[in-house]
Amino acid sequence: MRKMVRTHRRLPSPLSFSASSCAGDASQSKPWLLVGLGNPGKTYQGTRHNVGFEMLDAIAEAEGISVSSIRFKALIGxxxxxxxxxxxxxxxxxMNASGESVGSLVSYFNIPLNQLLLMYDDLDLPFGKLRLLPKGGHGGQNGMRSVINHLKGSRDFPRLRIGIGRPPGKMDPSSFVLKPFTKGEREEMDFTLQRGVEAVRILLLEGFDKSATFVNTAQPSELLT
Structure with a gap:
């Protein structure tokens, strides 16, 4: 993965991003709001339903951003x-009340919906596969259902879906999403998360179309299956 070069200028103080939303002018634009969905607490760490949290953490680690402040029922950085x-x-x-936090953040900071990226687990995607879409419904994902409800029904915001696969046999999906990964799955998911970090960088720095092409194009390992 290529290493991004970051400037060492003094960052704005918390809550002090500019109110301007001039597209293409990063120094004056409103921030992108990147949201990972999951359940808080040690009980849910490492489970399939928390890959949105894991993606957010991977981005934070790669970019040196501390996600430790509490505002609007969320950990933010x-x-x-x-x-x-x-x-x-x-x-x-x-998870099921994620919209309470996301809706408040969008409203308070006046985030344009095309600069809101939701990252979350998806049962309908094969395990470890990513999909970047410009908009869409909740697909039965209760966290996304809550977010859409708290955005007054708007579905016009990008989302990065993270495939966790379907439950085996007759296992109930609600039980499946709360199960931890196997060792092999953990290794594959870690690779997926790093690919997601790169996708987010491309999205913010080069635009949606280039990122979607990167994310949605089959990898060599996928072509062999």
Whole structure:
């Protein structure tokens, strides 16, 4: 993975991003709001339902952003990816009420919906596969259902879906999503998360189309299956 070069200028203080939303002018634009969905607490760490949290954490680690402040029922952190201001958020409301936090953040910071990226687990994608879409429904994912409801029904925001596969046999999906990964799955998911970090960088620095092409194009390992 290529290493992004970040400037060492003084970052804006928390909550002090500019109110301007001039497209293409990173120094004056409103921040992107990157949200990973999951459940708080040690009980849920490492489970399939928390890969949205894991993606957010991977981005934070790669970009040196601390996600430790509590605002609007979420753990948040602020920084830059390249020269693009970003706000990272992990709602602490539990999955089914994620919209309470996301809706408040969008409203308070007046985030344009095309600069809101939701990252979450998806049962309908093969394990370890990513899909970047510009908009869409909730697909039965209760966290996304809550977010859409708290955005007054709007579905016009990008989302990065992270495939966790379907439950085996007749296992109930609600039980499956709360199960931890096997050792092999953990290794594959870690690779997927790093690919997701790169996809987010491309999205913010080069645009949606280039990122979608990167994400949605089959990898050599996928072509062999």
């Amino acid at each position: 602020k920084g830059h990816i390249g020269d693009v201001p970003v706000m990272l958020a992990k709602p602490q409301t539990f």
